[in-house]
Each structure stands twice: as C-alpha cells, then as structure tokens.
Amino acid sequence: MNVTVIRAGFLTTVQDLGRTGHRQFGVSSGGALDLHAMRIANLLVGNDETAAGLEITQRDVRLRFEDERIISWCGGVYKASVALRSIPAGHSTLVSAGDELSISGPQQGCRGWLAISGGIAVVPVLGSRSTDLRGNFGGLGGRALRDGDIVPLGKNSERTNVWIDNLRAERIAQWSAPQPWSQTATANPVLRVVRGAEWNGFNDVTLQRFASEAFAVSPDSDRMGVRLAGPELRRTDDVAEPGEAGQLFQERLRATSSELNRKSWTTQPIEPIGCPSGGKRLEVITVDLSVAAQLCAGDHVRFSEVSIADAHGLLLQRERELERFRIGLSLHDS
C-alpha cells in the first residue's frame, strides 16, 4: 500500500535514523535532522524507531492514504488536520482509506517529522532509507518528494493493528509523547554547548560576548547549516575576519569537515557552531540538536556552556525517560 503526495511542500524527504559506516567514502550519517523526534513519532505509530518517515521543511504538505494507518508527527508548531479535525503533535492518530492529511504552517520552527505506521518502504541504500540530497541516493529516487509521488508503505506491525482496533472510535489517542519531545520549536532558544580543547584560543571578551549575546539566524540557512549573525568573535592568535561570527554555523560544518575530511560535509545533519578551520569551537550537545533543528530566519539564539559529562548525563537521562515512555506505550497493546 502507498501514500499519495498531493502537495509535497517546500522540501519533504524520506528520512530514518541515518546511515553509518560510510563516512570514509564521503557519505554523511544523514537521517532526520531531529533523530529524537523521528524516534518518538515512530514509537507513537507502533513502528520500530528505526523506520523511515517524512521530514517536512517549512511549507504545506498534503498526503492521501489508501488504507488504515496510524500517524503521528513531532517538530515545529504546525497545524495538522485530517478531515477538518485537528491533530495535535505527539499523538497517535488513526487515518482511514481516502483520508487526507494536511500539514500547514509552521508558526514557529521550520521542520516536522511525520511517522506513518508500517514506515516508508523504499529500498534501503547503504543501510538506510534516508534521502541523501548531496549524493542523490536513498529515499524516493535520491530526491525530495514531488506533487503526485506515490510513496510505498510497509505493513502495519501487530502492535499497530491492535491500536487501530482500539482507536476506531476516538481516532486520536488519549496518550501522547511529552510535549518537549513533540513540540521542539521554542522562541529565543538557548543551546547548550561543550567546548573543544582548543577553545581557549578565544579571548576573554569574546567568551563573554558569546555567553551573553544573542545571534540572529540568517535567511541563507539550510539543512546543511545554520548561518548566524551576531557579535564578532576574536581569537587571540588570529586576526578576526569581519563577519566571522556571521558564518559561525555554516563554518562549523566546514570546520568539522576540515577536521574530518577537509570540506567534506560528512558530518551530523546539523552541527552548529564553530570557527573556520581552527578547531577552536563549541559543539551543541546531542540533546539540544532537536531545538537547533528548528532554527529559522529571524530567530535569535543564545548559548550556554556545559561540560561533556553533563552532556552525557542529559543524554542518559533522556534515554531513561524514553525507556519509560516505551513501557508506557506497551500498556496500550491490549
């Protein structure tokens, strides 16, 4: 069975949790920009969390279903509806054959992740169904979805089938994911960062400004990187180039690459912040990448530093909460 793309929107791609093991060939890990949101959406429809879903960027998307599915979405502040009934983020929702899902907005943030029970059943390439837009492979023909595309779906899991039976009356489940997981866009976010070993190359004034001032997200930001404008950051051992701060995010990607693989963009989807080629940088911690993935033009972002041990502690804490969430979901299996 399939789902038909009536309106593909601005940039809608098939994504899962990404592909690993091919970075040495210049293949990025890719995957949903917010891996956590994709996992949560998948769990809410009874999928394995590694199933492929859709990543929606900015504008409106409209899909039509051929059979009964459970769907769920997480991400920015979108309006989603089926047959004029509004579907909140992070809720399991039953759709029937012929139903049309429309997702519009966003009022805040810029991306959403939609899971459909059974998962998007495109053939995995290099171990993943994610679309690699630079390499033109994976997903649906290595490209973003277009109007009229027919996207294949896998079979509903046994769990999904039980939930479908239970949801026939109410359509939208009572249960939901914690709101911070399903609605990740926030006004003026503070991203937590860890410092690289060479961070000390920045002078004190820069450190202070970095910690105290807001950076504006530029319109020329995209899936590869978020470009920031803000206070100029000077290094003690370097002549700051004008506009250096303005290239912070983008250069972060390049900087990582220059370390990993000079200018290869073979990094995490969004790896914000850093400095050209010097390695004197900060990295946004894993648990905050969900928030970073929602940054769009006009947003202002601040940074605060944590230790790597703190970053790991936060990750561990989230994973434990996720485990409890999984157990909670399993209570609806009968």
Add this chain to the structure above:
Amino acid sequence: MQITALGDSALIVRLRDRFEDAPDETLNEILRTFRRLQEAAIPGVIELAPAYTTVAVFFDPLRMINDGAKPDGVIELLVQRIGEVLAGGRRRHKRGATHTAEIPVCYDLEFAMDLKRVAHHAQISPSEVVDLHRGAEYRVNCIGFTPGFPYLTGLPDKLATPRHTVPRKEIPAGSVAIGGAQAGIYPQKSPGGWNVIGRTPLRLFDPQRDPPALLQTGDQMRFRKITREEFESLNG
C-alpha cells in the same frame, strides 16, 4: 598525537599539525591509524573518518555507558582505549597492494569549461595544460565534500589555479577539476567553485557498489586522455 573532543559524540585524533610539510608520510600515518582503530573495533565506536591530519572517531556515549563506562568518564575511557590501540605493538601494517587507478578523461572544450582559464593563469596553452595534468601521478588524500569526491595531491604546481570566487550553481557529474593546488573529480552533479578542465565517463560513486567509492583514501591514480568517442562508449 593529540586527542580532543568534538562535541559529546566524537573525538579527533590529531596526528600532525600540517599536511603540506610531508604529504605522503602524513597520509600513510593517517591510514595506519585509521586501519588500526578500525581493526580494534572499540566497543561503542560507530565509525571513523580519516582526513588530512586527523582521524575522527564517532562514538555512541549511551552504548559506552551501557557497557560499563561511568557516565562522567566516557571521554576519558575512550581516550584511554584509543591510546592503548595506537600504542600497542608497533606491528607493521602491510600496506596492501597499492591500488593505482587510471581515470579516463575527455578534455574536449565542451566538457572543459575552465581549460582556457587555467591555461591563461598558467600562461601556457590549453594542450600543455592537458599534458601536464595527465602526465602527473596523484594520490587520494581523502574522500569528501560529496560522496566519493576525491581530494588529490600531485597536481603540477604550474596548474594551480584559484577557485572561482562565485561558485557555479551546477557542475556536471564526472567533471575533473582544479581548486587551488588540489585536483578533484565531482562524482555527482553539484554546485562547485573549482576549475573544470575535463570529464570522466566513470561513475566515481555508486551506492550499489561495495565499496561505493571508486577511489579510496591513499590510492594512487593517473588521468588518461580519451577522445569524445571513447567517452561515449565508456559512458554506456
């Protein structure tokens, strides 16, 4: 050697400060380190990425904590493990049969949008550019930018040509190019600022192939001049 954190899920093993001082030696050292770490398969390590002077080690902190690492000591443990792997018995790695690839290139002007520009910059004729380019021996320093894109050293100094200040929106797949002192080949149609001087009919990257990239870091390679007819027949 210096190991530094790259965020909360990766480390950078820096082997040298500069690549240019001893390119071959540096590349060999990178490859040795990469292979040793690959063979060691340290639990929790997801993948490795060799670059000019560093090898990046991507890891899963949760996996390491599940395997017994203290939540506040993941980095220290991994740094220690990497140190042990790289310090342990300096057994010589066989370099393996060095792979010397031959990449056929059609230098016809139709494909070589920037051949004249490179010639003008070097103050030689376009055919001299071609002869210099195909006469040289290259080595793949790393693969990146886009899947399968080889960064090559070995470009004759005379051919070094600055990139376009405004990158082209689209460079055709297979384009053979010069960016500053480096040579490269665009595996996919992509934006790019390098000077295109020819095109190869070979597919440099094919996700259905194992390995997917035609060229690997460390490979030796040369360019072979082909005619338009050969290009078409190889392009099948």
